[in-house]
Amino acid sequence: xxxxxxxxxxxxxxxxxxxxxxxxxxxxxxxxxxxxxxxxxxxxxxxxxxxxxxxxxxxxxxxxxxxxxxxxxxxxxxxxxxxxxxxxxxxxxxxxxxx
Amino acid sequence: xxxxxxxxxxxxxxxxxxxxxxxxxxxxxxxxxxxxxxxxxxxxxxxxxxxxxxxxxxxxxxxxxxxxxxxxxxxxxxxxxxxxxxxxxxxxxxxxxxx
Amino acid sequence: xxxxxxxxxxxxxxxxxxxxxxxxxxxxxxxxxxxxxxxxxxxxxxxxxxxxxxxxxxxxxxxxxxxxxxxxxxxxxxxxxxxxxxxxxxxxxxxxxxx
Amino acid sequence: xxxxxxxxxxxxxxxxxxxxxxxxxxxxxxxxxxxxxxxxxxxxxxxxxxxxxxxxxxxxxxxxxxxxxxxxxxxxxxxxxxxxxxxxxxxxxxxxxxx
Amino acid sequence: xxxxxxxxxxxxxxxxxxxxxxxxxxxxxxxxxxxxxxxxxxxxxxxxxxxxxxxxxxxxxxxxxxxxxxxxxxxxxxxxxxxxxxxxxxxxxxxxxxx
Numbered sequence: 001x002x003x004x005x006x007x008x009x010x011x012x013x014x015x016x017x018x019x020x021x022x023x024x025x026x027x028x029x030x031x032x033x034x035x036x037x038x039x040x041x042x043x044x045x046x047x048x049x050x051x052x053x054x055x056x057x058x059x060x061x062x063x064x065x066x067x068x069x070x071x072x073x074x075x076x077x078x079x080x081x082x083x084x085x086x087x088x089x090x091x092x093x094x095x096x097x098x099x
Numbered sequence: 100x101x102x103x104x105x106x107x108x109x110x111x112x113x114x115x116x117x118x119x120x121x122x123x124x125x126x127x128x129x130x131x132x133x134x135x136x137x138x139x140x141x142x143x144x145x146x147x148x149x150x151x152x153x154x155x156x157x158x159x160x161x162x163x164x165x166x167x168x169x170x171x172x173x174x175x176x177x178x179x180x181x182x183x184x185x186x187x188x189x190x191x192x193x194x195x196x197x198x
Numbered sequence: 199x200x201x202x203x204x205x206x207x208x209x210x211x212x213x214x215x216x217x218x219x220x221x222x223x224x225x226x227x228x229x230x231x232x233x234x235x236x237x238x239x240x241x242x243x244x245x246x247x248x249x250x251x252x253x254x255x256x257x258x259x260x261x262x263x264x265x266x267x268x269x270x271x272x273x274x275x276x277x278x279x280x281x282x283x284x285x286x287x288x289x290x291x292x293x294x295x296x297x
Numbered sequence: 298x299x300x301x302x303x304x305x306x307x308x309x310x311x312x313x314x315x316x317x318x319x320x321x322x323x324x325x326x327x328x329x330x331x332x333x334x335x336x337x338x339x340x341x342x343x344x345x346x347x348x349x350x351x352x353x354x355x356x357x358x359x360x361x362x363x364x365x366x367x368x369x370x371x372x373x374x375x376x377x378x379x380x381x382x383x384x385x386x387x388x389x390x391x392x393x394x395x396x
Numbered sequence: 397x398x399x400x401x402x403x404x405x406x407x408x409x410x411x412x413x414x415x416x417x418x419x420x421x422x423x424x425x426x427x428x429x430x431x432x433x434x435x436x437x438x439x440x441x442x443x444x445x446x447x448x449x450x451x452x453x454x455x456x457x458x459x460x461x462x463x464x465x466x467x468x469x470x471x472x473x474x475x476x477x478x479x480x481x482x483x484x485x486x487x488x489x490x491x492x493x494x495x
Binding site: 298299300328329343344345353355356357358359360361362363366374376377378379380381382383384385386389 | 403404405406407408409410411412414415420422424436437438439447456457459460467468469470471472
Binding site for chain 2: 007008009010011012013014015016018019024026028040041042043051060061063064071072073074075076
């Protein structure tokens, strides 16, 4: 998984029928310091995450291991909203502080 | 998934029998500002997308989760035509504006 | 899939029994202008492609979706020989012109 | 697999129900000299690895081939704690020396 | 698949039970000229390859398509020992010459 921050949403009316109803979030990947890496991904939200939230993104076939995305042409999924993380004992991010 | 813009088509007469009839689109990846990243991919179209259209591309095994591509040696699929997206509340792309 | 040009062949006598008989082609990836990107891959040929030919390469689990490669430790397959492609209406490559 | 060093942990309360109870470790990838490559990954621990330990990380669908991660949206797993490795006969890392 | 050269071995006592007994080789990727690319991978040996040998490495789910690695958290496998390869008719590597 990789850390990312939701910065927007992608709207697509014409699409594969099986992805109907899925929410496509635009996610910027961030590193352990919360800094954006420059890479981004469009991921399906499965946990009700909103704009600005820091999340975990799983990609590849693992992105289909949820009830929402199973057997669908989806290769990136938001499977957790991050509360906090630490690096060598130092808290690098805590959700309530940042928002 | 990643954002991309269709810029051309690849024609291949001699191919694996199972990919017969599939349409191979040449897609340039774009970032959240609609700027080309320099990377490109040949993706099978499953939604009737045409040249110049902005699309979502799914890769890997997820590219085979459509009726057209199931059990076929296809690792990239266009599974949605993008109408619009926003970043931090600002609309970055809207289909009718651009074409 | 990605565009590539076959530049050589890899010979391996001692190998996993299940890949016995497969032809390992050395492929240089090319971009939409036919220019080599610097990346290369060893791919199993499933369409009878020869040296110098421009091909489409599928990677990952999709490389196993052919009769030849099914259930084998093969992560890259040549699944089409490219006749031509165009970018924004301009023909960038045509097979008979180049060879 | 790739070598990595555990440097922290990610806490996420709201998540896909199927990943409940999994431990998300923050891992920095290292090269054969033990030097960090700059890339990092959040991986599920399956072997009881702790902070500072050098581990092997498997990614993609292979990350789901453990009892803990099976059928879960998990794309990176710690599947071994590294004792040592050598390069051209020279020991480059030994666990007890470093900690 | 990609070309690589075995340069060492990784020892791990504490690991996922299912990978017990597997041999983890440290492989440096090489290009068509036999030059190291700077990337490396830890791959499970399935063909009895030894230090210094040039091999083919398959990654992803394809790394699990061998008797040794089936259903195991293994994402890279050595599935062939390379005898030789050529580029545009010129032999670039031959096993007996190099060792």
